[in-house]
Amino acid sequence: MGGVTHAATAAPTRVRGGIAVPLGVLGAVLAGFGYVAAVDPNQPGHYPVCPLLHYTGLYCPGCGGLRGAHALAHGHLGTALGCNAAAVAGYAVFAAVWTLWFLRALRGRRFDPALPPAALYAVCGLLLAFTVVRNLPFGAALAP
Template sequence: MTSPVSPGPAPGPPVPLVRRLAAPLGTITAVAAAFAYVGTVDPHEPGHYPVCPLLSLSGLFCPGCGGLRSAYSFIHGDLPAALGANAVAVVGYLVFAVVWTVWLIHAVRDRPVKFALRPVWWWSIGTVVLLFTVIRNLPFGSVLAP
């Protein structure tokens, strides 16, 4: 005697486009607002933003040091200055743009989006960020310091 195989739950009604786009559009709105604020409030002028706690306590640059100056320069179209302030942040902006675009396309097409990186990728990203942090704090790596 064989048991019938259940096909699983029946698919529900399609999700309206407005609802599918809510998360990606909400995310880009928040990011755009943050970039707009940084673009109008110059981080090169002291007193506008808090000082990095690691830098103020130890004198060492963390991986995020220079990130606001990088964003400010990036917004104003000065890519060399943005890379000079924090190259990892600029790469992060570009990765975010690609991931967000893929997310938006999947939402429009009503397809689930799944971003899964194997552990080797996470370890590689962590290693690059760690090396960036160490090198920017050494005398020969001053070109990476903000």
């Protein structure tokens, strides 16, 4: 076949150290944040309404997350925390986990972000408590 060996045609096109996937995830997240930064969620009609809020009047744990991301993208940390403190904490956790993943990928090491069941239950419990408290009168400061 024209002198081309199978090994030459099957050569992988990898990014150094297997960092393609973490970089792809970062690109997707930055694209999402860029879109939310450009298209203001405070203006009606750009994003779907939260079904729980629409039908029950209750805030879900994600309500205000887009407005918080918009505020954070514009450098307004206080406003972002006021929109959804749990989402902002989630953004910070994602940044830390992604950094660890990227550094391990650079070194060619495996990354396993699995949490023990007790930690998962604790996170779910915190989100449930956050949801309940933000819907009670004394937790109005947590409502978006």
